[in-house]
Amino acid sequence: MGGAFVVTLREGFEAALILGIVYTYLQKIGAERHYSYATWGGALGVLASVWLGVLVTAFSGPLLDLGPDVIALCVIFVAVIVLTWHGYWMRQHARAVRGEVQSRIDAAQVTHRLWIIGLIAFTGVFREGAETVLFLWGLLTQATSPSGWASALGAFLGLATAAALGWTIFRGGRRISLQRFFAITSILLLLLAAGMLSTGLGRLEAMGVLPQSPTVWDTSFALDDHGFIGGFLGGLIGYRARPSLLEVGGYLVYLIVAGAMLFRSGPAAPRSRPTGGRVPAHSS
Amino acid sequence: MHRRLALLAVGLALGLLSIARIAAAADTPPEIPLTLDKNQFQPSEVKVKANTPFVLVVTNKGAKAAEFESKDLRVEKVVPAGKTVNVRIRALKPGTYAFFDDFNKQATGRIVAE
Numbered sequence: 001m002g003g004a005f006v007v008t009l010r011e012g013f014e015a016a017l018i019l020g021i022v023y024t025y026l027q028k029i030g031a032e033r034h035y036s037y038a039t040w041g042g043a044l045g046v047l048a049s050v051w052l053g054v055l056v057t058a059f060s061g062p063l064l065d066l067g068p069d070v071i072a073l074c075v076i077f078v079a080v081i082v083l084t085w086h087g088y089w090m091r092q093h094a095r096a097v098r099g100e101v102q103s104r105i106d107a108a109q110v111t112h113r114l115w116i117i118g119l120i121a122f123t124g125v126f127r128e129g130a131e132t133v134l135f136l137w138g139l140l141t142q143a144t145s146p147s148g149w150a151s152a153l154g155a156f157l158g159l160a161t162a163a164a165l166g167w168t169i170f171r172g173g174r175r176i177s178l179q180r181f182f183a184i185t186s187i188l189l190l191l192l193a194a195g196m197l198s199t200g201l202g203r204l205e206a207m208g209v210l211p212q213s214p215t216v217w218d219t220s221f222a223l224d225d226h227g228f229i230g231g232f233l234g235g236l237i238g239y240r241a242r243p244s245l246l247e248v249g250g251y252l253v254y255l256i257v258a259g260a261m262l263f264r265s266g267p268a269a270p271r272s273r274p275t276g277g278r279v280p281a282h283s284s
Numbered sequence: 285m286h287r288r289l290a291l292l293a294v295g296l297a298l299g300l301l302s303i304a305r306i307a308a309a310a311d312t313p314p315e316i317p318l319t320l321d322k323n324q325f326q327p328s329e330v331k332v333k334a335n336t337p338f339v340l341v342v343t344n345k346g347a348k349a350a351e352f353e354s355k356d357l358r359v360e361k362v363v364p365a366g367k368t369v370n371v372r373i374r375a376l377k378p379g380t381y382a383f384f385d386d387f388n389k390q391a392t393g394r395i396v397a398e
Binding site: 003007056057065066068069072081084085130131134135137138139141142202203205206207208212225226240241242 | 291292337347348349350351355356357358359360361362364365367369370371372373374375377384386387388389
């Protein structure tokens with residue numbers, strides 16, 4: 001039961017984190033009536049996961065040996081792009097937004113199409129979704145004995161815990177100010193995207209598309225990325241116990257380039273005073 | 285705007301490149317069988333020739349889905365119950381590469397390239 005709990009919690013964690021952030025984001029810009037973008041994105045992510053799971057189970061052959069890997073790679077790179085775009089946009093917006101709720105919504109809808117939110121929710125769910133579907137499926141077919149039931153129960157508790165985490169982010173996120181929320185999540189999404197990019201590069205390296213590069217460090221004796229904490233850090237900030245030069249290089253270059261893009265102070269930035277000009281978090 | 289487009293272009297180029305390279309590499313590398321049964325890999329140590337690509341043919345004889353995973357090889361592949369999945373592995377430098385079943389951590393093994 002414990003093993004199944006950990007697996008689904010870990011697989012569901014990233015999706016919950018991302019969904020928590022996008023719902024809070026919509027709430028922050030006063031676009032509660034557009035929650036459906038995130039909901040649809042997430043729901044389509046679940047559907048796509050089930051579809052891929054069925055496909056992998058029902059068929060086999062050369063197409064399905066490679067297909068899921070290529071899909072996984074595409075999802076990773078699309079996720080990196082939309083997360084970067086969104087982080088960049090939030091950063092710009094956090095500076096500009098000083099007005100009333102209505103002007104926030106208008107600004108958001110003009111400059112940042114809400115379907116990007118849907119796409120973020122979709123990639124967030126789909127990235128680990130097919131694996132989770134196959135895992136659960138395997139457990140459910142085994143749920144005929146008491147231990148089988150316990151495992152299935154553990155798996156669903158893991159998913160529920162992940163969902164509760166997302167909900168906590170949403171509840172907590174509502175209380176903090178818009179500026180702070182944008183600042184925190186843009187850094188969080190930046191790290192998340194850097195980790196994903198380095199995962200993608202590692203996959204390309206493994207496929208032989210990119211040349212094999214030497215291992216930079218080995219900290220598996222201290223914090224193994226197979227383990228619970230190491231695994232979570234891997235999902236959140238891209239921690240690796242034995243990263244290759246390409247993975248580390250890609251991670252750092254991304255952080256520097258995207259970080260510079262996000263945090264350089266543009267000419268449009270108003271002079272910020274520590275106390276002045278803040279919009280209080282509007283309560284609902 | 286052009287920054288976004290540049291990012292998108294890089295992403296797409298990488299994607300296309302990977303597909304093209306994979307298609308080009310579709311000659312027949314040696315196949316090496318690996319079976320997962322009763323939560324154990326058989327054999328638990330796979331010997332391969334270094335600097336030669338190969339295909340691991342992973343068969344899951346168990347009743348539950350498994351995920352063949354290796355952090356060293358950067359491979360993650362779900363193998364549904366009773367199914368066989370081919371895992372392409374690139375040419376490896378001499379060394380030891382650990383793998384495990386991510387859905388059941390007790391099952392572990394390693395590839396020794398020499």
